[in-house]
Amino acid sequence: MTDNDGMTTARTPVPEAARHLGLRERKKIKTRMAIREATYSLVKEQGYDATTVEQIADRAEVSPSTVFRYFPAKEDIVLTDEYDPLLEKLLRERPADEPVLESLRWAIREAMAMALTDNPAYEQDEMLLRVRLMVEVPQVRSRLMESMSVTGRLVCRALAERTGRHENDLEVRVYAMGLMGALLEAMIYWVEGDCRDDLPELIDRTLATFKDLPRR
Amino acid sequence: MTDNDGMTTARTPVPEAARHLGLRERKKIKTRMAIREATYSLVKEQGYDATTVEQIADRAEVSPSTVFRYFPAKEDIVLTDEYDPLLEKLLRERPADEPVLESLRWAIREAMAMALTDNPAYEQDEMLLRVRLMVEVPQVRSRLMESMSVTGRLVCRALAERTGRHENDLEVRVYAMGLMGALLEAMIYWVEGDCRDDLPELIDRTLATFKDLPRR
């Protein structure tokens, strides 16, 4: 979502991809992670609203200025969305003549699987915390909804390629945002049910309420 | 404070529905309108961000405290959504055996028509300003998206009645929120095209990308 610094933020501690980078870049990644982790632990302890940016800065051992330099808003600390590029990649890997709903289903499935298996347990923990915050804290949810439109544009592009339409077609845009709204609601439903339901199944049922966007 | 000595009187006359109310209630309605109109004029002059609550309070001749008492947040001043009850009423008036998409189409059509014809010209002006702010100012758009979920619940209820499902069914909720996302995107599309397109037609095309939610 608001992760427009062009740099793909990595999840694994000081990732391999960063090895060749200068000390500067590596430090940036470190403080970024430090701020995130400080935030997560504080939010777990006291809740989101009770956690101030100053506390976060203290625990991350940086100044408040630096926190704001790394994240434009407090919500962005918990809500950095690095899955858009992954989703796009997975979507592109599907055969071009497959119905878009099918492609989406598989791409989302795959993305979720990767998020759950490729990450260590404590990160899965944080992911659940994040999802919960998205649903429960209005500010975070708002931001999430904003990021929905970014992902929506991504889906628009995929839809355009598949259906021979323009990515700015009303039908394309409307269909994409409809999908996003539906998927978001599915996630909320899932969290409300304490994450007990089988998420892939919920997503299947969600996508099943749509008809395929016809080719032009 | 806001004596009706002529000069500071609001453009909009106190509505008939308020006639029988006590002085207290009537005053409340008045200050509410005063705050709104102060906000609209200031925003027209300087833009949303440059307009502070203090300025709004000054122009509306109330204290800043009062502004916050009437509207929990600045965004809420421009974004009061009085159309939910109307939409619900119109939806209920449609025949119960009509496909839900049809009902929605007519209800939305009717609601729009009423909004455009029943209001004096300057209110239409303000409506356009509001719509534009919804699309352009992130904070306002966020709030709008939040309110989307409220309207979504309303649609859920209507869908539940029509399809014999429970209003908390995943399919119902997901379908409703999909609709809301799509309709919101249609509105954004309309504003981006400088409101030149025929809005009812856009809505028809939007709803046409959905299949009907089957009865259970």
Place this chain on the structure above:
DNA sequence: ACACCTTTTGACAGTTACTCTCACTTCATG
């Protein structure tokens, strides 16, 4: 008219997210 109670208001102080500026440190490079 008057007293009495309730609702509404304004003044004020405080918190917090965020912005901007500027001096200072830290890294990169020839």
Place this chain on the structure above:
DNA sequence: CATGAAGTGAGAGTAACTGTCAAAAGGTGT
């Protein structure tokens, strides 16, 4: 190592809120 660039911290400032409390205004009984 010197020189420039990038990153950081300190501090001041803004504006959206929040909470409290005393004063004012509306409503109601006698």
